[in-house]
Amino acid sequence: MKKIASYPDSLTEKHFHYCPGCTHGTVHRLIAEIMDELDIREETIGVAPVGCAVLAYEYFDCDMHEASHGRAPAVATGIKRVHPDKVVFTYQGDGDLASIGTAEIVHAANRGENITTVFINNAIYGMTGGQMAPTTLEGQKTTTSPYGRNLKEAGNPIKMTEMLSALDGPSYIARVSVHTPKHIRKAKKALKKAFQRQLDGRGFTLIEVLSTCPTNWGITPKDALNWLEEYMMPVYPLGDLKDIEEVE
Amino acid sequence: MHEEIIMAGFGGQGIMSIGQLLAYSGMIKGLDVSWMPSYGPEMRGGTANCTVIVSDSRIASPLTSKPDSVIVMNLPSQDKFSPKVKEGGLVVTNSSLIDKEVEREDLEVIKVPANEIANELGNTRVANMIMLGAYLARKEIIDLDTVKESLTSVLPERHHDLIPLNEKALDRGFELVNEEVTV
Amino acid sequence: MAERVLMKGNEAIGEAAIRAGCRYFFGYPITPQNDIPAYMSRELPKHDGVFLQAESEVAASNMVYGAAGSGARVLTSSSSPGISLKAEGLSYIAGAELPCVVVNIMRCGPGLGGIQPSQGDYFQATKGMAHGDFHLIVYAPSTVQELVDLTYKAFDTADRYRNPVMVLGDGMLGQMMEPVEFMEPLDPADLPKKEWATDGAKGRDTNVINSLALAPEELEAMNKKLENKYKKVKANEVMHEEYRMEDAEIAVVAYGTSARISIKAIDMARERGIKVGLIRPITLYPFPEKEVAATCDQIKKYLTVEMSTGQMIEDVRLAVNGRRPVEFFGRLGVVFEAEEVLERLIAMGGEIQ
Ligand SMILES: Cc1ncc(C[n+]2csc(CCOP(=O)(O)OP(=O)(O)O)c2C)c(N)n1
Ligand code: SF4
Ligand SMILES: [Mg+2]
Numbered sequence: 001m002k003k004i005a006s007y008p009d010s011l012t013e014k015h016f017h018y019c020p021g022c023t024h025g026t027v028h029r030l031i032a033e034i035m036d037e038l039d040i041r042e043e044t045i046g047v048a049p050v051g052c053a054v055l056a057y058e059y060f061d062c063d064m065h066e067a068s069h070g071r072a073p074a075v076a077t078g079i080k081r082v083h084p085d086k087v088v089f090t091y092q093g094d095g096d097l098a099s100i101g102t103a104e105i106v107h108a109a110n111r112g113e114n115i116t117t118v119f120i121n122n123a124i125y126g127m128t129g130g131q132m133a134p135t136t137l138e139g140q141k142t143t144t145s146p147y148g149r150n151l152k153e154a155g156n157p158i159k160m161t162e163m164l165s166a167l168d169g170p171s172y173i174a175r176v177s178v179h180t181p182k183h184i185r186k187a188k189k190a191l192k193k194a195f196q197r198q199l200d201g202r203g204f205t206l207i208e209v210l211s212t213c214p215t216n217w218g219i220t221p222k223d224a225l226n227w228l229e230e231y232m233m234p235v236y237p238l239g240d241l242k243d244i245e246e247v248e
Numbered sequence: 249m250h251e252e253i254i255m256a257g258f259g260g261q262g263i264m265s266i267g268q269l270l271a272y273s274g275m276i277k278g279l280d281v282s283w284m285p286s287y288g289p290e291m292r293g294g295t296a297n298c299t300v301i302v303s304d305s306r307i308a309s310p311l312t313s314k315p316d317s318v319i320v321m322n323l324p325s326q327d328k329f330s331p332k333v334k335e336g337g338l339v340v341t342n343s344s345l346i347d348k349e350v351e352r353e354d355l356e357v358i359k360v361p362a363n364e365i366a367n368e369l370g371n372t373r374v375a376n377m378i379m380l381g382a383y384l385a386r387k388e389i390i391d392l393d394t395v396k397e398s399l400t401s402v403l404p405e406r407h408h409d410l411i412p413l414n415e416k417a418l419d420r421g422f423e424l425v426n427e428e429v430t431v
Numbered sequence: 432m433a434e435r436v437l438m439k440g441n442e443a444i445g446e447a448a449i450r451a452g453c454r455y456f457f458g459y460p461i462t463p464q465n466d467i468p469a470y471m472s473r474e475l476p477k478h479d480g481v482f483l484q485a486e487s488e489v490a491a492s493n494m495v496y497g498a499a500g501s502g503a504r505v506l507t508s509s510s511s512p513g514i515s516l517k518a519e520g521l522s523y524i525a526g527a528e529l530p531c532v533v534v535n536i537m538r539c540g541p542g543l544g545g546i547q548p549s550q551g552d553y554f555q556a557t558k559g560m561a562h563g564d565f566h567l568i569v570y571a572p573s574t575v576q577e578l579v580d581l582t583y584k585a586f587d588t589a590d591r592y593r594n595p596v597m598v599l600g601d602g603m604l605g606q607m608m609e610p611v612e613f614m615e616p617l618d619p620a621d622l623p624k625k626e627w628a629t630d631g632a633k634g635r636d637t638n639v640i641n642s643l644a645l646a647p648e649e650l651e652a653m654n655k656k657l658e659n660k661y662k663k664v665k666a667n668e669v670m671h672e673e674y675r676m677e678d679a680e681i682a683v684v685a686y687g688t689s690a691r692i693s694i695k696a697i698d699m700a701r702e703r704g705i706k707v708g709l710i711r712p713i714t715l716y717p718f719p720e721k722e723v724a725a726t727c728d729q730i731k732k733y734l735t736v737e738m739s740t741g742q743m744i745e746d747v748r749l750a751v752n753g754r755r756p757v758e759f760f761g762r763l764g765v766v767f768e769a770e771e772v773l774e775r776l777i778a779m780g781g782e783i784q
Pocket of ligand 2: 018213215
């Protein structure tokens, strides 16, 4: 327990720029704790997305590589092929991974690329000021769905994690949340398992984390936690979606 | 007449709105106007500022490096923008949140306890209008009535119930300066 | 006279497009042009139009390809990194000779760069948008009113030449508010029918939208046809403006936001007795080559002012063709101030004396 309360070595001293109540910071901390616990800080190369976590390279105290919007899995592939013995992870938002970067994530997963992807689903584009994401819920108002997301015109909330689970490449895929301490503990377990799988050379792993964006949802941080539980969780059920020890 | 103003404060203090209100009022009066916001990524807690130019001739650059006046609502803004004001120019400062003196002898400084007056009026959020009212009392580039009339066009509809309060706030700021001058 | 409204540059573009009869918008969010898709998502449904947020800029530009081939007036907008991704679609659109309008509200690159205003995409817009021998027609507005007028005009020009037209602004123009007057809206139903469009071959021969030409002669003919079109564009579409050029000895050449800042600097320089004027290209392709060249007898020195490290200066030099020195002033990332341009003009004025 003592370890959790202390400040992870794998985080820099830099102050997060995230809004009050944003769960990006929570997930950063979990990843850093895992790097500490697995003692892989000096073995890890992270790939930062274009999204609110664009400055992730300022926070993770490991080697970091910036990618263009959505292409992190391709960049990570390049890194991993040069350094197959290193731990490589991508950290991506829902616009980054589930919209502009769909091709890259599908093919990295399908190749069973031995990397770990942390996928932050906050049902919106945070960085650019609250546009509709592919994960935006039905009826949810955003700056580009001002009358609420209309499924006939904008399609359904996309379930990337389920989609990717249908592929043969991935070794471990799960959806977690970080809106309560209990869920945070479970999220950490899943993330750690994913990194361990990579260390064991078992192939592609992805953890989707349901996350909040109080700023662009236009509600308080506390209401955001409730909103996540009440509206996001029914559409994006938590749990392990794919878990195979050996990828043939 | 050619007036270049920078308005600055915390995000959420309504800086952009008073800038737009002034620009809109100038337009109603048949003047050329421009409103230029600072813009940054969606990261909170930063400062916001905008440049408003009101002129009776064509505005060339919408930017200014030497404003005639600044309206500053927090200390970082005062520190940043008061050194830029034209010699002999005007600083309208929010004395509720800033207790530091402006470090220039040549400037005219109007101290407005905007948050206190706004609280008296029952809503901190109209502190911006008090600042604008005070500015308009000193710089009569546009009459107060035109500015009040412009509120309906500039404020989003969901805030229209607050128009009387905003008008009162403009008046209070305006009166504050006029009283000071006559006392 | 039409009513003046105070409007943000980005939103004004959206309104001008709707008034030009555009009912289709395909785009993807990116700062600093997000007000355009936001405006279109709010307003197009009121006109029975379609707003669609694409999954990427690549997809958006290909949606535009499809909609343009189907005969519609169609708009897409983005900012620098997103425009790079639209390049694919634009090459096909130009190759298939389709009309569309694309807005680039430039920010500073390269790579992810930053979101501050910039003019670093001049080369891309005028010369190197994508593979193949094609050009966009490029408008460079410098006020919100001009954003409106040129966006409106862009749809006409695109239809007349069956070529993509770009409206090239920057973060400052997109974000700023100025009073504007709008033209009367046009009803898309009143626009002439595009006989070449794919709208179903009922009662006519089939139409094919295509840029493929496998036979060498056919390929050459296709490119010749484009070449002839660009000759016509060059002959007929050049637009520029001059300011205080009557007795000028120094000419600033600048477009868009840089031109506005330069005007302020020119006025200040004139107060100091320096004889300086401005040549402002309004079309960047076609570049006002003859118009610049025509000033060579009068002008002793040129100063190109850009928010870049120097791109348009190459076109200015080509136009001047060695007859006069052409200097450069520019900054990027940071928007320069009129005083900085003035300082340069004072130095140049001194040298001339
Ligand atoms: C090619 C390209 N298109 C668009 C953008 C603008 N952009 C930056 S972040 C972003 C979306 C961010 O949303 P998400 O991935 O969900 O991350 P969040 O901010 O919500 O964490 C977009 C569209 C860009 N930088 N590059
Ligand atoms: S905008 Fe949303 S996602 Fe981005 S830092 Fe703020 S709360 Fe987090
Ligand atoms: Mg997101």
